[in-house]
Amino acid sequence: MKKIVVFASGSGTNAENIIQYFKKNKIAKVVSVFTNNAAAKVIERAKNHQVPTEIFSKNELLDRNVLQKIQKIAPDLIVLAGFLLKFPDNIIEKYPNKIINIHPALLPNYGGKGMYGMHIHRAVVDNKEKETGISIHFVNEHYDEGAIIFQKSVALESTDTAETVAEKIHELEQKYFPEIISRLLEE
Structure with a gap:
């Protein structure tokens, strides 16, 4: 059976x-969830599923x-799921094309340092975008610049708020990220 390590910083949905x-x-x-946030809800979620957690500092x-x-675990894939720190080069070099991230926008739009969560959704609404979506991409040494694996868009209404955009994005993430x-x- 293949092994996945998940990195998350927040709620862990x-x-x-x-x-x-x-x-x-x-x-x-x-097989393990790694987090940089000792107060993250992802720890409780992992424990509820008997998945070991590793809490670490920057x-x-x-x-x-x-x-x-990570090397002791020897994962087949490292998944960043709401992980907010820049991933270090030493891990990227050891696991080329084995680290993926999900981003709550259609990259290259709304990517880069500081562009996460509600910051993105507010910017999308402020710029009166007609659509937004998710991007799943390989992780490289730059924020949100790795090769894109998959994107899925969703239409926006003029009445959408940052909160309703967040709900639409969350639905896409929940459906497509595991798939x-x-x-x-399987490749």
Whole structure:
């Protein structure tokens, strides 16, 4: 069975969705959740599914500590699901084309440092965009610039708020992220 490691910084709804998806679709298993936030709800969600968690500091991510823990696991895929820190080069170099991220916009639009969550949704609404969506991409040394694996758009109404945009994006994430992970693992 293939092994997935998930990195998350916040509530963990995408992480939990991935865990549940692969409990049913047995081609892979989430074997660990890594977080940089000791107060993140993702920790509780992982524990509810008996998935071990690793809590680390930014310094531990940048030195070899986190890399060594990942290497012991030997994952087939590393999934960033709401992970807010820049992923370090030392891990990217060890796992080329084995680290993916989901971004709540249609890249290259609304990508880069500081562009996450409600910051993106507010910008989309402020700019009166007609559509937005999700992008799933490989992680490289630059924020949100890795090769795009998959995008899915959703139409926006003039009455949409940042909150309603967030709901539409969340629906896309929940539906497509596990499916794309599965497809990548089967290739």
